[in-house]
Amino acid sequence: MLPLSLALICSALVVYKLASDFVTEAYDRALYDSALDLSRRLRLRDGRLTVDLPPAAADMLEIDDIDRVYYAVRNDDGNLVGGAADLPRPQPSENRRPDYYYARYLGQGMRLVALRVPYDPDNETMFAQVIVGETLIRRRLLAEEILVAVALSQLVLIAMICISVYLGVGHGLLPLGRLRAQIEARSHRDLTPLDEPRTPREVRPLVHAINELLQRLQRAIVSQQRFIADAAHQLRTPLAGLRTHAELALREQDLAGVRERVRALMHATDRSARLAHQLLALALAEPEASATAPMSAVDLVAIARDVTAEWVPQALAHQLDLGLAAAAGSLRIRGNAVLLRELVVNLVDNAICYTQPGGQITVDVQHDAATVTLSVEDDGPGIPPGDRERVFERFQRLAENRTEGCGLGLAIVREIAQAHAAEVRIGDGASGKGTRVSIRFARIDAGNSGALTRQTAAASGPG
Numbered sequence: 001m002l003p004l005s006l007a008l009i010c011s012a013l014v015v016y017k018l019a020s021d022f023v024t025e026a027y028d029r030a031l032y033d034s035a036l037d038l039s040r041r042l043r044l045r046d047g048r049l050t051v052d053l054p055p056a057a058a059d060m061l062e063i064d065d066i067d068r069v070y071y072a073v074r075n076d077d078g079n080l081v082g083g084a085a086d087l088p089r090p091q092p093s094e095n096r097r098p099d100y101y102y103a104r105y106l107g108q109g110m111r112l113v114a115l116r117v118p119y120d121p122d123n124e125t126m127f128a129q130v131i132v133g134e135t136l137i138r139r140r141l142l143a144e145e146i147l148v149a150v151a152l153s154q155l156v157l158i159a160m161i162c163i164s165v166y167l168g169v170g171h172g173l174l175p176l177g178r179l180r181a182q183i184e185a186r187s188h189r190d191l192t193p194l195d196e197p198r199t200p201r202e203v204r205p206l207v208h209a210i211n212e213l214l215q216r217l218q219r220a221i222v223s224q225q226r227f228i229a230d231a232a233h234q235l236r237t238p239l240a241g242l243r244t245h246a247e248l249a250l251r252e253q254d255l256a257g258v259r260e261r262v263r264a265l266m267h268a269t270d271r272s273a274r275l276a277h278q279l280l281a282l283a284l285a286e287p288e289a290s291a292t293a294p295m296s297a298v299d300l301v302a303i304a305r306d307v308t309a310e311w312v313p314q315a316l317a318h319q320l321d322l323g324l325a326a327a328a329g330s331l332r333i334r335g336n337a338v339l340l341r342e343l344v345v346n347l348v349d350n351a352i353c354y355t356q357p358g359g360q361i362t363v364d365v366q367h368d369a370a371t372v373t374l375s376v377e378d379d380g381p382g383i384p385p386g387d388r389e390r391v392f393e394r395f396q397r398l399a400e401n402r403t404e405g406c407g408l409g410l411a412i413v414r415e416i417a418q419a420h421a422a423e424v425r426i427g428d429g430a431s432g433k434g435t436r437v438s439i440r441f442a443r444i445d446a447g448n449s450g451a452l453t454r455q456t457a458a459a460s461g462p463g
Contacts, residue, residue: 019146035132051082299330307344319357326365333441347376350409355380379434388426
């Protein structure tokens, strides 16, 4: 209502100004006619200017039922010939056009007109000044009447508009009311899409957006439920193993046997910790979680270098040669540093798990004009072409592999790669032996890139 009220006030001011101008123009014309009639009553008798105005005509001129009219006639010398001697005069002017002006007389506002008219036929340089003025009461009343008439019509129009808007908006919001009732009647577990085709066209985009939100919620809930189920399934066996080792240790009487059980307990604990870490990494790599991960410019060479250096002791413990082949400069991509580090860690961890002692693992970072490719290559048993897609599934392990692991490494790698719009490929090693996992990212700069060099960890066995 406030905007309409302001509009009504502004409209009233404009209407009052227009009405005042119209009334002023109409009454000025009548005032001019009165002054012109009075000028026609001027007479030159014995060389003196007189006003031939009978008393009755003077009374008719001056007396009005609402306004008061005053006049004054002066000769060329400025001497009063007839009328009110103290009637306000205009500014001196040689202009023969009517001179309209406002003034105060006897405590009232006046509108006056002054005419300069010749009165001596033999001397055209002799002019008389005829002034006629009237009070402003009638003018003000007429302007107010116009204002009230227009304002009332506008008030009626605004009232009709408000009623129409109220009814129209109420009718237009009925579909939203039905939609609200439909949503309120649902259970919090019911995330099925709303019936979009049956909704009015005006609210269909809103229903479409709500359905997309429901689908995202459904995917997030399914992902969460799947993660909980996977975690419960995978943790059940290690926890049972921990309990078994602890019970066996309590039953041992021999100190050497106790130490052996405790050593097995520590080994099982390490496996459980590794599984828990991978489960958390998998949760971070889920599409619903990674979609909110902050992205920035990341140096992939620096991440590969740090991870490789960190895993050198683990490679040495397995009698493996772990090295890095990377550009001397930096290769930047847009991504999340935490997730990318987890990706490299899982690739290196996976290669260490499946490569026999004496083998070689190379972390490689290459580039071209538009892409950066990270790859981890080993000379282990390799992955048959028919199984290369299946190994990306969760908890999938090849039957012929008897190494420790939970089958989550490559699943985590694929989830993180998809979060970065990267392409993952599995192929044979350079010598036709082993496995090469490559992830190709879009490059965001053409930074300094020197020749590739391989930094090798000192390891036992052949290099």
